[in-house]
Amino acid sequence: MSLLNFCxxxxxxxxxxxxxxSLWGFPTLVAIHIxxxxxxxxxxxxxxxxxxxxxxxxxPVSVVYRQLMPWAFGGFFVMFVTGSLLLTGAAVAAYGxxxxxxxxxxxxxxxxxxxxxxxxxxxxxxxWNEAARPPLPARLAAGRY
Amino acid sequence: MLTFLARVQASGLAxxxxxxxxxxSVLSSVHLIGLTxxxxxxxxxxxRLMGVVLKSRPASEVxxxxxxxxxVGLCVSVAxxxxxxxxxxxxxxxxxxxxxxxxxxxxAGLFSFTVLRQIAQGREGxxxxxxxxxxxxxxxxxxxxxxxxxxxxxE
Numbered sequence: 308m309s310l311l312n313f314c315x316x317x318x319x320x321x322x323x324x325x326x327x328x329s330l331w332g333f334p335t336l337v338a339i340h341i342x343x344x345x346x347x348x349x350x351x352x353x354x355x356x357x358x359x360x361x362x363x364x365x366x367p368v369s370v371v372y373r374q375l376m377p378w379a380f381g382g383f384f385v386m387f388v389t390g391s392l393l394l395t396g397a398a399v400a401a402y403g404x405x406x407x408x409x410x411x412x413x414x415x416x417x418x419x420x421x422x423x424x425x426x427x428x429x430x431x432x433x434x435w436n437e438a439a440r441p442p443l444p445a446r447l448a449a450g451r452y
Numbered sequence: 453m454l455t456f457l458a459r460v461q462a463s464g465l466a467x468x469x470x471x472x473x474x475x476x477s478v479l480s481s482v483h484l485i486g487l488t489x490x491x492x493x494x495x496x497x498x499x500r501l502m503g504v505v506l507k508s509r510p511a512s513e514v515x516x517x518x519x520x521x522x523x524v525g526l527c528v529s530v531a532x533x534x535x536x537x538x539x540x541x542x543x544x545x546x547x548x549x550x551x552x553x554x555x556x557x558x559x560a561g562l563f564s565f566t567v568l569r570q571i572a573q574g575r576e577g578x579x580x581x582x583x584x585x586x587x588x589x590x591x592x593x594x595x596x597x598x599x600x601x602x603x604x605x606x607e
Binding site for chain 1: 495
């Protein structure tokens with residue numbers, strides 16, 4: 308089954324139909340999606356500011372991470388769920404939309420960037436956890452995000 | 453007042469934005485980026501005031517850290533918001549959600565400015581007072597976001 312066929316099928320499911328046709332479904336999902344954005348991306352901006360050594364230099368990186376990222380992950384979860392639901396109503400249109408493809412690609416790349424940071428760059432964290440200005444690989448991860 | 457707004461709406465800039473889906477989309481994205489910086493910064497400050505995150509650091513340190521991001525976010529949001537508003541301003545000012553958003557925006561801005569300035573000056577108040585201030589700030593700023601979404605989506 309091709310991706311386009313899958314999108315067509317999704318739009319025909321009860322959820323897809325609800326999102327497209329209900330008066331309240333779509334606006335509510337979008338509103339929650341936007342609030343999830345403020346929480347998730349807003350928190351990540353903070354962590355990136357710490358990684359760049361621009362903010363909260365008195366706190367170790369791992370402390371900032373442990374305190375803020377659970378909120379960011381909660382926000383990402385909300386965005387993933389609401390985004391998926393929104394997609395079920397507009398799958399075919401999204402499939403053909405260049406901007407959505409760019410957005411989806413950027414999301415994947417952001418995930419890869421985070422993965423690289425966690426699996427590779429973060430390993431040396433005991434050396435630079437307390438530093439006001441973390442080493443270049445960490446700062447690059449923040450910049451790329 | 454209404455004739456002034458009608459003239460704004462009929463201006464070259466407003467009609468250009470109103471007729472261009474591309475411009476409107478770009479401005480909307482910029483507006484969202486601005487609100488992410490602004491509300492994200494206020495979110496961490498509010499959570500610290502509520503005693504939920506970064507308790508080991510002084511409140512003044514945590515709430516002053518995002519100051520530049522918050523100011524940039526606010527300026528970006530207001531600028532993009534004004535441009536987005538221009539093509540539809542006469543309808544917007546009569547829309548209940550928009551009126552609510554503007555009232556909440558002014559209240560949130562004044563409230564946060566006052567509270568954060570007090571904390572920066574070391575006049576923190578009791579833990580209970582800070583917790584109330586944190587919760588109120590959260591409700592106000594997310595209220596702005598919600599009423600903005602309602603205004604656009606339920607037009």
